[in-house]
Each structure stands twice: as structure tokens, then as C-alpha cells.
Amino acid sequence: MEIPEEAFLVPVNRVLADNGRRVVLAYVGLGGVLAYVSGYLEGEWLLTSLLLLSGALMLGLLRLWLCWRFDTDNPRAWRRQYSLVTLLNVIAWSVLAGAVMFHQGVNHITFIWLMTTAGLVAGGVASMSVLPSLAISYQTILLLPIAVLWWFRPESELNAVAFFTLIFWGQMLALSMQQARHHKASLRDKMMLESHAAKLKTASEQDALTGLANRRHFEAILSQEWNRLHRSYGHLAVLMIDLDHFKSINDTYGHQIGDKCLCRVALSLREFIRRPADLLARYGGEEFIILLPDTELEGAAAVAQTLCEAMARRPLRIVEHQIPVTLSIGVAAVRPVDEGSREQLLKRADSALYRAKQKGRNRVVCDYAERDIVSVTEHLETA
Ligand SMILES: Nc1nc2c(ncn2[C@@H]2O[C@H](COP(=O)(O)OP(=O)(O)OP(=O)(O)O)[C@@H](O)[C@H]2O)c(=O)[nH]1
Structure with missing residues (x-):
């Protein structure tokens, strides 16, 4: 799988920001300590050192602020700003360190500044x-x-140090390039793993034919909603929906058309499921289920009736066929804090559905826990 360059923008920015946050004020701290140790925070140097250090501090703070907001809408602009501030930051160090070393000539102070600068270079590679x-x-x-x-x-000693500094520079460049390749390969692997994991998650929650949630996902969400509504004393309703005489559709038009029918029914049902918390799923072969959180029985019955009527009025047009499809729907609702279990809720919706089938199909039957099952719609004539 080829990942476009564009996709690396934000992950690369994230790595830069994460690493930057940890080291960003090191320049100011190190610069301050070294300037003090080498006697540049006094006398005629005081003003220059303070100017450079406060410049580095401002840039460090700016860089830190950029590190916090790396995830912007415009990652390219962020990267330009971050690179500019980082390079200005390092220029401040380079000027200060260069001035001190040039002024000191060959002695232990120069050596300390040189070693610290080499340390910063190595840190920059990482x-x-x-x-x-x-x-x-x-x-x-x-x-x-x-x-x-x-x-x-x-001084010939300084010429030698210049030569070895150049060699060190070359080595660091080569190391940076090598590290860059490793970073890119590991980012690519990570992104591919994330994308595969997301696809697997979707596949494990989706019905392959209709694209709706599958039974497993439905049951996971039912469990979540049950617990939530148990805490908030809310109602939870379930609509168990079965296509009537679907076997005869398969037998008359063939399984392919039967599959298309199921997809079209899924689409039609989807149209009526508007609230974000409601969940429509394919529960079995020609059986669908709808979860309506925060809904009492009467509300759920009204939704079921709308679905039933809409489906009965609109025969499906598939290829050259006009296929009348009707639904039988069993409705049940509970307040999880009062009674029963998830399994009982499903069982009650299922037995209401069974009664709808027994009463002649193309209808809604509600299940009342405390009373007998009551039909809330009369038989609907197909259009
Ligand atoms: N095309 C297609 N058919 C399916 C699928 N899953 C189940 N079926 C068919 O759905 C039909 C269900 O038949 P039955 O359980 O007898 O129910 P019915 O014919 O709808 O009759 P009632 O439910 O009693 O109204 C069977 O013929 C199954 O083969 C599917 O994914 N695609």
C-alpha cells in the first residue's frame, strides 16, 4: 500500500513537536550557565550576552508554543513557522558560541563550548x-x-579542530539522512497498521451485505446504552423487524434480487432513523433491529408504525421488477433500572414480532411487560 506524502505531514509534525517540547529551553539554560562559567555575564560582554540569551529565550518560548499547537488545519504553514523559529533559535546559539570561542582562542573554555555545541548537534540528529x-x-x-x-x-591547533569539526559535520549529516529513512519507514509501518486496524474494526462491526451494524456491534451498543440508561433512569426501546414472506421473493426472483431487496430495505429503514443515538442493525438473514435509547414504548410504536406504513406503500423497484415488501415489527421497551435484562428485552421484542406474524403480518405489535401483547396497528393494505 502506497501512502501519499501528504499523509506524513501531521505525523511528522507530531514527532517534531513531541521531541521539541523536551529540549526547547535547553539552549537558554545551557547558554546561560556557560556564559556565566566563562565570565561573559559581566563587564563589557554582559549586554551582548543578555541580548542573545533573551532573544534565545523568546524564540524558545515561541517554539514551545508552536509545539503545543502542532495539530493545526494547515500543517505546512506550521512546519514553516516551526523550522524558522528553530533555526533562528540555533543561530542565536551559534553567534554566541562562535563569538565566545573566537574570543577565547585555544583554552578549556573553548573546549567546553565546543563540546556543548557538539552535544546539541547530536541531540538535533535524534x-x-x-x-x-x-x-x-x-x-x-x-x-x-x-x-x-x-x-x-x-593557530595550527584551531585549524586542526576546524578540520575535525568538518569531519564531525559530515558524519552527522550522514547519520541524519540514515535516521530520516528509518523514521519514514517506521511512520509508514505505523500508519499502515493503524489503517488495517481501523478497517478490521469496521469489518468486525459491519454487515457485509447491507453495510449496517451487525448483530455483534448491536449487542455491544445495547449493553452500553443499557448501562447508561440504568444510571440515568431512562427508557430503552427495541424494534425487531422481519421481512414478510421473504422466502417467496427469493424463490420468485432469485437470491441476487433477494440480496438487493435487503439492501434497499436497509436504505429505506435508515431514512427513518434520524437521532444520532439510534442504531439500526441487521440482526439475521432477513431480520433487522433498531435500538431507540431514551424512548418509551409509545414513541417506539409510532416509529415502527411509520416504517411499516412507508414500506407497505412503496414497492421496491429492482432492475425491471416491482417487488412489494412488507414488514412485521415487534416492539418492546423497558426502563433498565426497573426491570429485567437485555436478553429479556430482546426476547419480548422477538415474541411481539412472532405475534405480528401470527396475526397476519404487515403490522406492528407492542409488548407490554405487565399486560398481554397488544396490537397497535390494524392490518395495512399494500399499495
Ligand atoms: N437473498 C437472501 N436471502 C436470505 C438472506 N438471509 C436469509 N435469507 C432468506 O430469507 C428467507 C427467510 O425465510 P423464512 O424464515 O421462511 O421467512 P419468510 O419467508 O420471510 O416468512 P415470514 O418471516 O414468516 O413472513 C429464507 O429463504 C432465507 O434463505 C440473505 O442474506 N440474502
Whole structure:
């Protein structure tokens, strides 16, 4: 499976932001400590050091703020802003470190600044190589000016350090490129796994023929809603729906047309299920089920009657056939806090459906827990 470049934008930004958050203020902290240790927070250097450090602090805070809001509508713009702020941040360090080292010449202070700069470069490889253009610019800004500056100094020791700085720079560039390849491969694997997992989840919850929720998913949602309504003292209704004489549709028109019929019925039922919490599922072969949370029996009966009437009035047009399809619907409702169990609710809807079939089909029958089953609609004539 080929993943388009566009899909990497946000995941790459996320890695940059996660890594950035951890190290973003390191420049200011390290710079402050080093400037103090090497005596640059006093005398004539004080103002310059403070200016550079406060500039780095502002940029660090800006970068930190960008790290918090990496998931924007415009990931390209975010990346440009983040790269710019990061590079300005590193320029502030490079100027400060370069000035100190140039001023000090060959001594232990230069050595400390050089080692710290090398540490920052190594940290940059780890945290930024997911975006190689940024990682490479970062290393180049940190190392190249120092190497060039020392190359032209008269002291041969500094020329040697410049040479080894260049070698180190080359090694870090190669490492960044290699890391970038690994990052991309692991991001691709992760995205593919996520996409497969999402597809598997959908497949495990969906009926392959109609695209509706399947029985397993219905039962999971029923269980969730049952518990929720138990806490909130709400009502829960179930409509058990069966196509009438579906066997004869199969026998007359063949199984393919029978399948198409089921899909069209699913579509028609879907039209009437408007509330987001309601759930329509295919429960078995030619059996559908609807879950209506926060609905009492009377409300559920009215929904069932609308479905029953609408289906009876509109014969399905499939290929060149006009196929009259009617529904029998059993309705049951409970307040989970008062009585019974999920299984009993389903059983009652099922026995109401059975009564609807017995009474002649194409009708709705409601199940009252405390009374006998009562038919709420008269037989509907098909149009
Ligand atoms: N085409 C098709 N037919 C199915 C599918 N699942 C179940 N059936 C058929 O649905 C028919 C159900 O038949 P019965 O249980 O006798 O019910 P009925 O003919 O609808 O009669 P009543 O329910 O009593 O009105 C059987 O012929 C099954 O083969 C399916 O996915 N596709």
C-alpha cells in the first residue's frame, strides 16, 4: 500500500513537536550557565550576552508554543513557522558560541563550548531527523561557521579542530539522512497498521451485505446504552423487524434480487432513523433491529408504525421488477433500572414480532411487560 506524502505531514509534525517540547529551553539554560562559567555575564560582554540569551529565550518560548499547537488545519504553514523559529533559535546559539570561542582562542573554555555545541548537534540528529531538511540546516548552522572561522585562524591547533569539526559535520549529516529513512519507514509501518486496524474494526462491526451494524456491534451498543440508561433512569426501546414472506421473493426472483431487496430495505429503514443515538442493525438473514435509547414504548410504536406504513406503500423497484415488501415489527421497551435484562428485552421484542406474524403480518405489535401483547396497528393494505 502506497501512502501519499501528504499523509506524513501531521505525523511528522507530531514527532517534531513531541521531541521539541523536551529540549526547547535547553539552549537558554545551557547558554546561560556557560556564559556565566566563562565570565561573559559581566563587564563589557554582559549586554551582548543578555541580548542573545533573551532573544534565545523568546524564540524558545515561541517554539514551545508552536509545539503545543502542532495539530493545526494547515500543517505546512506550521512546519514553516516551526523550522524558522528553530533555526533562528540555533543561530542565536551559534553567534554566541562562535563569538565566545573566537574570543577565547585555544583554552578549556573553548573546549567546553565546543563540546556543548557538539552535544546539541547530536541531540538535533535524534530529535529532528524526521525532517531531514531541518536537521541538516540545524547542524550546518551550528558547525559550519565555527569550522570556517577557525580554519582561517593562525593557530595550527584551531585549524586542526576546524578540520575535525568538518569531519564531525559530515558524519552527522550522514547519520541524519540514515535516521530520516528509518523514521519514514517506521511512520509508514505505523500508519499502515493503524489503517488495517481501523478497517478490521469496521469489518468486525459491519454487515457485509447491507453495510449496517451487525448483530455483534448491536449487542455491544445495547449493553452500553443499557448501562447508561440504568444510571440515568431512562427508557430503552427495541424494534425487531422481519421481512414478510421473504422466502417467496427469493424463490420468485432469485437470491441476487433477494440480496438487493435487503439492501434497499436497509436504505429505506435508515431514512427513518434520524437521532444520532439510534442504531439500526441487521440482526439475521432477513431480520433487522433498531435500538431507540431514551424512548418509551409509545414513541417506539409510532416509529415502527411509520416504517411499516412507508414500506407497505412503496414497492421496491429492482432492475425491471416491482417487488412489494412488507414488514412485521415487534416492539418492546423497558426502563433498565426497573426491570429485567437485555436478553429479556430482546426476547419480548422477538415474541411481539412472532405475534405480528401470527396475526397476519404487515403490522406492528407492542409488548407490554405487565399486560398481554397488544396490537397497535390494524392490518395495512399494500399499495
Ligand atoms: N437473498 C437472501 N436471502 C436470505 C438472506 N438471509 C436469509 N435469507 C432468506 O430469507 C428467507 C427467510 O425465510 P423464512 O424464515 O421462511 O421467512 P419468510 O419467508 O420471510 O416468512 P415470514 O418471516 O414468516 O413472513 C429464507 O429463504 C432465507 O434463505 C440473505 O442474506 N440474502
